[in-house]
Amino acid sequence: MNVHGLDKLLNPKRIAIAGVTINPNSVGGKVLSNLVGGAFSGAVYPVNPVSEAILGVPCYHDLASVPRKPDLVIICAAAEKVPSLIGECGELGVEGVIIMSAGFGESGPDGVLLSASLRKQINRYPDMRVLGPNCLGIIVPGINLNASFAHGIPMKGHVAFVSQSGALCTSVLDWARDEKIGFSYFVSIGNALDVDFADLIDYLGEDEKTESIILYIESITDARRFMTASRAFARTKPIIVYKAGRFPQSAAVAASHTGAMAAEDAVYDAAFRRAGMARVLNLGEIFDCVELIGRNRFPQGARLGIVTNAGGPGVMAVDTLIEHSGKLAALSETSKKALDDCLPAFWSGGNPVDILGDANAKRYEKAAKIVLDDSGVDALLVILTPQAMTKPDKVAGKIGKLTELTRKPVLASWMGGETVKEGMAILVESGVATFTTPEQAVRAFMTLVNYADNLQDLYETPRDIMVEFNKNQAAMRSDFLSVLPLKKGMLSEMDAKSLLNLYGISTTRPEIAESVDEAFAIVDRIGYPVVMKIHSPDISHKTEAGGVVLNIECESTLRSSWKHIIESVSSYNPDAEISGISVQRMVPLEDGLELILGARKDPVFGTVIMVGKGGVATEIWGDTALGFPPLNEHLASRMLQSLKIFPLLSGFRGRDVVNLDSLMDVMMRFSYMVCDNPEIEEIDINPLLCNSSEIIALDARASISPEVTLERPYDHLALRPYPAEFVTGKILGDGTEILLRPIKPEDEPMWMDMLGSCSKESIYSRFGFFYNWANHKAAVRYCYIDYDREIAIVAEISEGDKRSIHAIGRLVADPDLETVEYAILVDDQWQNRGLGGIVTEYCEKIAREWGVKQIVAQTTVDNQRMIHLFETRDYKIYHKGGAVKVCKDLE
Numbered sequence: 001m002n003v004h005g006l007d008k009l010l011n012p013k014r015i016a017i018a019g020v021t022i023n024p025n026s027v028g029g030k031v032l033s034n035l036v037g038g039a040f041s042g043a044v045y046p047v048n049p050v051s052e053a054i055l056g057v058p059c060y061h062d063l064a065s066v067p068r069k070p071d072l073v074i075i076c077a078a079a080e081k082v083p084s085l086i087g088e089c090g091e092l093g094v095e096g097v098i099i100m101s102a103g104f105g106e107s108g109p110d111g112v113l114l115s116a117s118l119r120k121q122i123n124r125y126p127d128m129r130v131l132g133p134n135c136l137g138i139i140v141p142g143i144n145l146n147a148s149f150a151h152g153i154p155m156k157g158h159v160a161f162v163s164q165s166g167a168l169c170t171s172v173l174d175w176a177r178d179e180k181i182g183f184s185y186f187v188s189i190g191n192a193l194d195v196d197f198a199d200l201i202d203y204l205g206e207d208e209k210t211e212s213i214i215l216y217i218e219s220i221t222d223a224r225r226f227m228t229a230s231r232a233f234a235r236t237k238p239i240i241v242y243k244a245g246r247f248p249q250s251a252a253v254a255a256s257h258t259g260a261m262a263a264e265d266a267v268y269d270a271a272f273r274r275a276g277m278a279r280v281l282n283l284g285e286i287f288d289c290v291e292l293i294g295r296n297r298f299p300q301g302a303r304l305g306i307v308t309n310a311g312g313p314g315v316m317a318v319d320t321l322i323e324h325s326g327k328l329a330a331l332s333e334t335s336k337k338a339l340d341d342c343l344p345a346f347w348s349g350g351n352p353v354d355i356l357g358d359a360n361a362k363r364y365e366k367a368a369k370i371v372l373d374d375s376g377v378d379a380l381l382v383i384l385t386p387q388a389m390t391k392p393d394k395v396a397g398k399i400g401k402l403t404e405l406t407r408k409p410v411l412a413s414w415m416g417g418e419t420v421k422e423g424m425a426i427l428v429e430s431g432v433a434t435f436t437t438p439e440q441a442v443r444a445f446m447t448l449v450n451y452a453d454n455l456q457d458l459y460e461t462p463r464d465i466m467v468e469f470n471k472n473q474a475a476m477r478s479d480f481l482s483v484l485p486l487k488k489g490m491l492s493e494m495d496a497k498s499l500l501n502l503y504g505i506s507t508t509r510p511e512i513a514e515s516v517d518e519a520f521a522i523v524d525r526i527g528y529p530v531v532m533k534i535h536s537p538d539i540s541h542k543t544e545a546g547g548v549v550l551n552i553e554c555e556s557t558l559r560s561s562w563k564h565i566i567e568s569v570s571s572y573n574p575d576a577e578i579s580g581i582s583v584q585r586m587v588p589l590e591d592g593l594e595l596i597l598g599a600r601k602d603p604v605f606g607t608v609i610m611v612g613k614g615g616v617a618t619e620i621w622g623d624t625a626l627g628f629p630p631l632n633e634h635l636a637s638r639m640l641q642s643l644k645i646f647p648l649l650s651g652f653r654g655r656d657v658v659n660l661d662s663l664m665d666v667m668m669r670f671s672y673m674v675c676d677n678p679e680i681e682e683i684d685i686n687p688l689l690c691n692s693s694e695i696i697a698l699d700a701r702a703s704i705s706p707e708v709t710l711e712r713p714y715d716h717l718a719l720r721p722y723p724a725e726f727v728t729g730k731i732l733g734d735g736t737e738i739l740l741r742p743i744k745p746e747d748e749p750m751w752m753d754m755l756g757s758c759s760k761e762s763i764y765s766r767f768g769f770f771y772n773w774a775n776h777k778a779a780v781r782y783c784y785i786d787y788d789r790e791i792a793i794v795a796e797i798s799e800g801d802k803r804s805i806h807a808i809g810r811l812v813a814d815p816d817l818e819t820v821e822y823a824i825l826v827d828d829q830w831q832n833r834g835l836g837g838i839v840t841e842y843c844e845k846i847a848r849e850w851g852v853k854q855i856v857a858q859t860t861v862d863n864q865r866m867i868h869l870f871e872t873r874d875y876k877i878y879h880k881g882g883a884v885k886v887c888k889d890l891e
Helices: 027-037 079-092 109-123 166-179 197-205 223-234 257-261 264-274 283-294 311-323 333-342 361-373 392-403 418-429 438-458 473-482 493-502 516-526 555-572 633-641 660-676 745-757 760-767 776-783 835-850 864-871
Strands: 014-018 043-047 072-075 096-099 129-131 137-140 145-148 155-163 182-188 212-217 239-243 278-280 303-308 379-384 410-414 433-435 489-491 511-513 530-535 548-552 580-585 593-602 606-613 624-627 680-690 695-697 700-704 728-731 737-742 790-799 802-813 819-826 854-860 876-880 883-889
Touching: 014 027, 027 043, 027 145, 072 079, 079 096, 079 109, 155 166, 155 197, 166 182, 182 197, 197 212, 197 223, 212 283, 223 239, 223 264, 239 264, 239 283, 239 438, 264 278, 264 624, 278 283, 278 438, 283 438, 303 311, 303 361, 311 379, 311 438, 333 361, 361 379, 361 392, 379 392, 379 438, 392 410, 392 418, 410 418, 410 438, 418 433, 433 438, 473 493, 473 660, 489 493, 493 530, 493 660, 493 700, 511 516, 516 530, 516 555, 516 580, 530 555, 548 555, 555 580, 593 660, 606 633, 606 660, 624 633, 633 660, 660 680, 660 695, 728 835, 737 835, 745 776, 745 790, 745 802, 760 819, 760 854, 790 835, 802 835, 819 835, 835 864, 854 864, 864 876, 864 883
Parallel strands: 014 043, 014 072, 072 096, 096 129, 155 182, 155 212, 212 239, 239 278, 303 379, 379 410, 410 433, 819 854
Antiparallel strands: 137 145, 137 182, 489 700, 511 580, 530 548, 530 580, 593 606, 593 680, 606 624, 680 695, 680 700, 728 737, 737 790, 790 802, 802 819, 854 883, 876 883
8 A cells, every 4th residue: 555655654664763863852862762662673773973873773874874775764853954864865765754853834934945945855856755844753553653752652543643733643642542542543744845634644545444534734735635535535434623723813805795704714614514524623522532433433313312320410411412413312112111110210201311319330231221222312421420329430340341232332421530530441441432521422422423414415415406508618618708807806797797697697787877867868778766886896895885775766866876876985985996887677675585695715725605694784694604616406405504594595484485496506507607717716696686486696796816827627626526528429339329428426316227227247247246236325435426536437328308327437546646447337238239338438538638557447257248348449458366357558
C-alpha cells in the first residue's frame, strides 16, 4: 500500500535523524530516545557532525555517510538549515521526510519567506513526500514506531488521529493511555507544505487497520482534494472532525447579503455535512467521541434508552438529548411488563428507567438487559450515582459483561470521584465508553447519530427531476460572456436578471428611465403600481441608500419618488455614478414568502450556495442554509427543510403552500448557473418571491470578476459536477440508438431494474461472487460517485417514454490517478449485440482523457465473451488459476 507515496513515511524500515544533539531534552534527543527505547525493529541513524554517539547509538557526519539509504529522514535542525537538508535528502533519493523544525509560515514575515524557499526545494523532488514543518511527528503503534517528541506509544487500535496541532496530539495521547484507547496512526501534519489531510485520508482509507479517523483542522488548502478523499473514506468508515477558529475577529467587506452571511465556519460546516462527516464543536467532545469510536460501536438511530438510580441525572440526560435533536426511546409494552416484574413498584414506569437509589448490581443488570433488548432502543446509557446501597464496581462488572452480548452502543456515566473510580476502571477495561457526566455521554452519542444522518442524507436517492434549458451549455456560456464587464465590478440589475433568465429563472423586467418623463412613458405601457430603484454601478445595497420605492400607484407619487431616490442616493454616496432609475411592475409581497437565494466564492471551498429568509431584514433573521453546487432535488430539499421558516413554505396555519417543486427547480438552475460561470464572485436574488403559482426574482445583484484562470475544469467548485461532456449518442449494428452517459444518483431505480434482469451467472462474472445487489446500500456504492476519480458509463435506451439501462462500464482510478480499474456488466438480453464493445471502447477513451497510465480488469476463465472482448482490443491477458487479469498501457 503506497497511496500518494506515503509508505516510506508511515511504514519506514530505516530512519535517519538530522539535527539530533547530545541534549536529551532537545527535540532531536527526544525523538532518538523514543525510537531506540520504543522497540522499533528498524535501523536508526543519528546524524551529527561532531558527536561520535548519542544514547549509545553511533552518529554519522552527514546524510550521505549513512550506510544505507534511509526510508525516512526526520529533520530537527534550525529552520534556516532545513531547505539545504531537503536538498540532500532529494539527491539521495529519500522518499519520506518529517520536518519537526519550527520557524516557518507560523512565525512572521521572515518565516513566510523561508517557507516559500522550502516549498520550492520540496517541489524539486516529486518522489519525496514531506510531513510538516512545525509538526510533532508520527506514531504507528502497530510497528512500535514513535517518530515524534511525544512521550510513549499508545495501545494498538483502529482509530487514526490526524491533527494540525502538535500540542493537542500530546493531550490526546496522555488521555488515551488512561482510558485504554488504541490508535492505528497518530499524525501531526503541522504547516502541511506537502502532505495534507487529503493525502492521509486516502492512505488511511486503504489501510485495513484503520476503521475511523478523527481530524483536528485549523485550515484546509485544497478543498477539492479534501472533499474527494473524505467522501470516499466516509462511504465505508466514519470521520469525526473538529474545526478550530470558528469565530474570526473580522470579515472582509462583502458586496452581497450572501457574502456577509455565508461566514467561514458555516461554509466548513456545510462541507463537513456534504462529505458525510460528524462534527464536534468543542475540544472535550473529541475525547468523548474517541470513547465511542474506539469501542467500534455505532448506533443505528437516535433512540436512547436510559437506566439510572437517580431521577435528576436522568432528567439531565434527557434535556441534553432533546437539545441535540435526539429521541428518547419509547419502551414497548413487553419491555415495560418485564421491568414491572423485576423492579420495585415505585420505578419510574418508563424511559428514563429510574431503578431507585437502593439498586444493586443485579437490578442494574436486569433492567439494562431489558432496555437493550427492546427493538425500539438504538443505544443504552447507564447512569450511576454513589449511594449507600450502591456498589459501583459490582455494577460496572455486570454492565461490562452485558456489553459483550450486544452490538448496540452502551455508554456509562459513573458520577462522582474516588467512590466510583474503581468502577470506571472496570468499565474502561470492559470496553464500555465511560463518561463523568450524562451530558458528555449524550453529546458523544448524538455526534455519531449525526454522522449516520449525514451519510443517509448524502446517499438518499433524489427524484429524477429533469432540468431543461432553451439553449445548450455552450450557447448559454457565450451569452453570459457577452455581458461581462471589462473589469471586476457589479452587473446592473438588468444584466443580472438577464443572466437568471438565461437559465430559466423568472424575473421581473426593469426598464431604465433617464428622466422622470421617461419613467412616465414606461408606466403608460406597464401600468400602476410600479417599483422604482436606483440604477448605479456604485450602489449595491439599494435599500440602504434610499434607492428603492415600492408600490407607486399614481403620477404625483412617482414624481416625488424620483426626487427622493436621487437626493437619498446622492447623500448616501456623493460620488456614485447614477445612470438612471429602473421602473418595473410591482408584485404584491403579501402574495407570497420572500426568500434569498445567493452564492459566493469562499476562498477555501469555492462557490457556495445559500438559501434562507429574504427581504430587507434577511441578515437580522439569520435563517439560512448553505450547500455546495451542483444541487439535485434531494440536496435542494434538505437545504429548505433545515430552515426555521420551512413550515411557512408548507402552508403553516392556513398560508398558501409554496410550490416546492418549482422552488427546487429554481435552486437547481441557479446551481448550474454558478457551476458554468466561474467569473461570478457573488450573486443574490433577494427577494425571491415564492407562492403557490410562481417563483419569481424581484431583485438581483451580481459581482463579477472577468479575469478568472482555472487550472482544471470547475476548479472554482469543491465538488466535480456531473460530467456532461461525456454524454454521447451511439448506434448499434442493428440500428438501435443508445445514449452513453455517466451514471447519476437518480439512476438507482433503473440500476436496480437492470441488475434484476441479469442472470446469476452474469452477476457472478461481473462481481466475482453472487452479489446481493437488491438494496439501497448496495446501490449507493455504484450510483453515488465522485466524478473526480470514478465514473460509470451507462448505456441508456429509450422506448417511447420509458428509459432503461442495459450496460454499465465502470472506471475507478487509484488516488494518484496512475491506474484505473475497469469492469463492465451487460444484461443478458443485450449480450452478443456489440453493446459491450462500444461501452468498453468509450470508457477507454475517457481513461485516456484522464491521463492515467494503465487500465486493468479482472474476470474468470469461464467468461470467454469478456476475454474475447479484451483480446480483440489489444489487452494483455494473464491467467492465474481460475482468475484472469487483463491490462493495457495507455501512455
